[in-house]
Amino acid sequence: MPFVFSQGVLESVHQYQTATIPVGGSIMLADGLAQDYATIWRTQPQVRTVVSFLARNIAQLGIHVYRRMSDVDRVRITDHPVGDLLSKPNPFTTRYRLIEALVSDLAIYDNAILAKVDTLGLVRLDPRYVTPISANQFTVETYRYRGTTGYRDLPAEQVIHFRGYNPEDGRWGCSPMETLRRTLSEEYQAGQYREQLWRNGARLMGYLKRPLDAPEWGEAARDRFRRSWQAQYTGTGAKAGGTPILEDGMDFVPASVTPEAAQYIEARRLTREEVAAAYHIPLPMVGILDHATFSNIQEQHKNLYQDTLGPWLTMMTEELHLQLLGDFEDSQDVYLEFNLAEKLRGSFEEQAAQLQTATGAPWMTRNEARARVNLPQLDGGDELVTPLNVLTGGQASPTDSAPEPKTVLATAMRLLEGVAG
Template sequence: MAFAISGGRVNDAYKPTGAVSTSLRLTDTATVAYQDLWKTQPHIRTVVSFLARNVAQLGLHTYRRVSDLDRERVTDHPLAQLLAQPNPYTTPYRFTEALVSDLAIYDNAILLKVKLPEQPMALLRLDPARVTPTGTNPFVPTGYLLGKQSFKPEDIIHFRGYSPVDARWGMSPMETLRNLLSEEHQATLYREQLWRNGARISGYLQRPADAPSWTSPAKERFRSQWQAQYSGDGSRPGGTPILEDGMTYVPAATSPRDAQYIESRKLTREEVTAAYHVPLPLVGILDHATYSNIVEQHKMLYQDCLGPYLQMIQQELALQLMPDFPDSDDLYIEFNLSEKLRGSFEEQAAQLQTAVGSPWMTRNEARARVNLPQVDGGDELVTPLNVTAGGQASPTDSAPPPIEAGSARALRAVEG
């Protein structure tokens, strides 16, 4: 099969938009940057931090494929050493946490390959809000611009999500949450103004039409006294209103119940969580949570929720970083996911005991788990007498052997 269409013809016909969004317009007068939304919107920060922290605690290991059935972990290869220490200033945990946070906030994460005096090769995080892709290729950037500094694609590791607008740059999930975040922004402003005014009920004063003429000094005096009495903080606000000239106070505020403030906050929290594909009970939304479904959703977390993030990071590092190292043809990178899916110690112990049919840990290994010193003879595996080859399946299975039918009848006859 032949490929007849050249890439140049596609590039000429399909130009990138060149529009890179780093902020969200919430109102006609308020445009907020993505990083400021993370800083000010508690639901955004809760979900983003949840994703980043759970991925960061997984170790990113390097393996060599020996055969189809065998592999070995590699620790002395330059690639493994780089992942173990991305740069002299950042731990692997903080490095991965920042990477996943950028993906969750911007749908883009950018790493710069650099050489430092302390390290022949290092990876530094670049803020996606300050980086702009350049070039006319509609599929990949031909350069990256940071301020006045331009970088080549081979100097950058670019993690990006999907965007129907520009294939070169991901689109933040916050764009989808624009309306909800706008409502939350307005509700926060309302609540802030309410408490700034002493949380008093809003309204207006109605003065009778036949009231005496109100001079400007008298009007200003009354206004100043009213504000000092019923707004702000201190000891005076909250007293009983004193009205003049037959005035009446007309409430004109919407109560939190009428505004469904609690329901809207709850809806925002759930919609933000759903937009990031996180199970609701795992971020504290326990309306329909039970012990059993929380346990199952915790298992699903590293399969359906974090699995795509892990796979993206592994494949992008294999594509954009691994070719820079020699002797890397049979290497691959993988998160140590098995540590999170093994279950509790009791579950692991029961599974291993059932699998091997006998004890699987020495006394010294057990003492090391509780930080106790070794003892003489503690390196021998103690096997109970009731566990032999072809005998009992478990050292905890101490039931007597079954009685045959003839022996059972004889025993009943003796007892009778």
């Protein structure tokens, strides 16, 4: 029995033995135009702002390799082959660019695919041209990649597939843009209207009304008035923006929606809020500062890496453990972790206060401090300067150097005897 896979538009019918997913997916806008997800990302600034925010912030984090020594001990490994592969995925891609593309694909398509190529390393495959092929909707045996000269089938073992949840098919994610279909369609129509408005000189739309007793217009008079009116109210006319002269007692009757009534600014802000909410991003992080203060922005910045990016990082590392780490020898008790602590360290002042509190004393020499500001070293500047009110030498308190109580009592008795004598 044939069945249909569709993400917004009907594309093809397939038999269940080789069920496939349509190319990329697309959204049908209000005017009947079907735009795929890549076009929406490219043309709608609200979507691109949110997606690039996610991709850039995650790509900035480094990926470290650790070996678990015990339940309470671990050691970082700097020479493991999986770490080398992730730091240089292939000869023409950096780690940052690979992670940025990976997160962008996940945010746009809810799917991201990397191919394991022996001669190159890890290579990104465009999800628009990948079709999972299997006999069921739970596992994938083959990924078919379509190119300009044909297609190539890759076994599942040679592919790393990151995907989100899809209740209709567990093999392929469902793009968040499907949920944002109506919001994105409204934004598209508003953009089309604004573009037409400015192309026509941002004129007031309406109609001209002539009195019933006005004299009859000839063809030449009507053409002359039309040319004069268009020259004053179109964007290319030499007299655009001028004052029209109405004849024969005519009236201009406005018949348009003003920008204030249409609430263009509010609509654009609402679109960005809806897109940010779909990706669980705090609004101040994408430039919506209506209710932002210094303190709550700081807290939301921390929540960003805990509540927003945390699930993404966990999903990505677990998929790498499952689909990549097992391909290497000596991977027992080895695991990957994004360097999230680097982003949560706080400002320089906060870090300095934390380090000084943890050590209980100054933690930089004068020469180390001078190197920070590009000054030459000084003789004797490699020693820590310890203030007199900071105790060192293993003493927990000033009373550690006090004499024993018996010694104090004996000394006091001798002083009293001397005074009495």
